Amino acid sequence: MNAGIxxxxxVAAIVVFAxxxxxxxxxxxxxxxxxxxxxxxxxxxxxxxxxxGQPDISxxxxxxxxxxxxxTPSGKPWTPPPGYDPGTxxxxxFFPPTDNSRPAVRxxxxxxxxxxxxxxxxxxxxxxxxxxxxxxxxxxxxxDPRVRCLQSALPRANLPVFYNxxxxxxxxGYVVVLYEWNHMSRFIPLDGRPHLSPSIRLPMGDSRxxxxxxxxxxxxxxxxxxxxVVGHGAPPEGAPAxxxxxxxxxxxxxxxxxxxxxxxxxxxxxxxxxTIEDPKVFTRPWTVSFDAFLRAPADHQLFEYAxxxxxxxxxxxxxxxxxxx
Amino acid sequence: xxxxxxxxxxATATAWLWAGAAxxxxxxxxxxxxxxxxDGKPDLSGIWQVVNTAHYDIEPHxxxxxxxxxxxxVEGDAIPYQxxxxxxxRENLQNRASLDPLGKCFLPGVPRVTYLPFPFQIAQTEKxxxxxxxxxxxxxxxxxxxxxxxGPLDFWMGDSRxxxxxxxxxxxTTHFNGRTWLDxxxxxxxxxxxxxxxxTPVEGGHVMxxxxTLEDPKVFTRPWKMSMPIxxxxxxxxxxxxxDCVDFFWQDLFxxx
Numbered sequence: 258m259n260a261g262i263x264x265x266x267x268v269a270a271i272v273v274f275a276x277x278x279x280x281x282x283x284x285x286x287x288x289x290x291x292x293x294x295x296x297x298x299x300x301x302x303x304x305x306x307x308x309x310g311q312p313d314i315s316x317x318x319x320x321x322x323x324x325x326x327x328x329t330p331s332g333k334p335w336t337p338p339p340g341y342d343p344g345t346x347x348x349x350x351f352f353p354p355t356d357n358s359r360p361a362v363r364x365x366x367x368x369x370x371x372x373x374x375x376x377x378x379x380x381x382x383x384x385x386x387x388x389x390x391x392x393x394x395x396x397x398x399x400x401d402p403r404v405r406c407l408q409s410a411l412p413r414a415n416l417p418v419f420y421n422x423x424x425x426x427x428x429x430g431y432v433v434v435l436y437e438w439n440h441m442s443r444f445i446p447l448d449g450r451p452h453l454s455p456s457i458r459l460p461m462g463d464s465r466x467x468x469x470x471x472x473x474x475x476x477x478x479x480x481x482x483x484x485x486v487v488g489h490g491a492p493p494e495g496a497p498a499x500x501x502x503x504x505x506x507x508x509x510x511x512x513x514x515x516x517x518x519x520x521x522x523x524x525x526x527x528x529x530x531x532t533i534e535d536p537k538v539f540t541r542p543w544t545v546s547f548d549a550f551l552r553a554p555a556d557h558q559l560f561e562y563a564x565x566x567x568x569x570x571x572x573x574x575x576x577x578x579x580x581x582x
Numbered sequence: 583x584x585x586x587x588x589x590x591x592x593a594t595a596t597a598w599l600w601a602g603a604a605x606x607x608x609x610x611x612x613x614x615x616x617x618x619x620x621d622g623k624p625d626l627s628g629i630w631q632v633v634n635t636a637h638y639d640i641e642p643h644x645x646x647x648x649x650x651x652x653x654x655x656v657e658g659d660a661i662p663y664q665x666x667x668x669x670x671x672r673e674n675l676q677n678r679a680s681l682d683p684l685g686k687c688f689l690p691g692v693p694r695v696t697y698l699p700f701p702f703q704i705a706q707t708e709k710x711x712x713x714x715x716x717x718x719x720x721x722x723x724x725x726x727x728x729x730x731x732x733g734p735l736d737f738w739m740g741d742s743r744x745x746x747x748x749x750x751x752x753x754x755t756t757h758f759n760g761r762t763w764l765d766x767x768x769x770x771x772x773x774x775x776x777x778x779x780x781x782t783p784v785e786g787g788h789v790m791x792x793x794x795t796l797e798d799p800k801v802f803t804r805p806w807k808m809s810m811p812i813x814x815x816x817x818x819x820x821x822x823x824x825x826d827c828v829d830f831f832w833q834d835l836f837x838x839x
Binding site (some may be wrong): 405427429457463483576 | 620627680686688689703705706707710712714719720721732735737738739761821822824826828829831832835836839
């Protein structure tokens, strides 16, 4: 054997061994992950496969990203007036982590990554309408549709709230996402069929999926216009919309289109990106990105979340209608 | 000479085996063979719907205005109510416009959810069978992973644990809250209800025979059964179109204000 080759392969071996502890460290220690949540610096993770050959993202998942605000406020931070009583919602204004098994993610960068300033690009009329919505939350017609137990649009359904978790199943031709909150479900067909007729509108829209390598890309159209696009945590009562970091009050028209990308970046993390377009409401498409799904403990199960059934007191308070009678 | 006889024997045997295989292949095309999942179970994934009048009234009934008549799905025709419960059923029937929990967009319970006049979609994996119902985006997750029922909790849709007995999916559902009905005619149960469903695919997987045993010692004098076929919806590219009852509830409320 040629001595020159032996020497260079020994050098190559030393380089490999020097690099690998760093590579393994970044793959195994969640705290060491870059704050955006992507395994940008680690080795590319290769997921297992389902029996029908899809990258395997199935399992039980907990909400990720609960340390992150949605947006940079469009206006000034809000200072409560003297004597302000934050009420019972104050605990949730600052996005407490929902998952006790991991160190809290204290990443304060907004989920909105595009535009780069993190501000949701509302058209002026829509920003004014948002102010009106947020200022009138005590009226049932303006109230957050989620509080009325209406289904969440997208990407809102995938935003972290402590009373939610997810289950993903995969069967030939479909990815199925089950949401614990309000028992929502999405059967995402992978067979390239066209979208529904525009005459059919759905609160969670109409999803069409395809795999691009290890990323599930889902195109969602045919939304109704009675939901909010985003909104997690809880806005302080009385704060104007321009001061919010939570995304509440961001409504949409039926022109809404959302393109989602789900990527299993390590065995316990699905990174999520959603690009939102609605030419009637926003000045341009915008994108949110964060690690939305964190692998749940092995014995986790989704429990029934009977939202409307348990909402009787709120409904009575807001409308005088007694559904318990 | 011997070599050519051996060759002939091998060729004949091979031809016979191939003929057998071809026969079997032909049999695969007949309606008798069920589609199966990778783990060998009958594959129930897809969209299904019941076609009968059980959602109005599970017992035999004549037609009324707006309600088609039906032979009934209860074996033996009559639900074996305890005397107090038979009286309660009559009360429910009389006041069904205000008392039917479905009228308030509450979750339908089991087995009522199966025979509502809406389709449902099954996603079957080895450990979980998820059923999404078009009505009120109801979801049931049937655990076929051998896990037990949970502790003292109760649910509108109960808690379902399933297992396969041959080609029949047997689902045991308990932990009901007793607030659901069995149909629009006021037939009801308590929180002690235990439902055993048996889903048996037949006709090449195009139909399931659905047999349900109901036990509730607070309401009935004995266990009793109902049965009906469930049909696989044949349309290409079918999908569930959400019947968002709660949305209609709110729109109705705002209209009246």
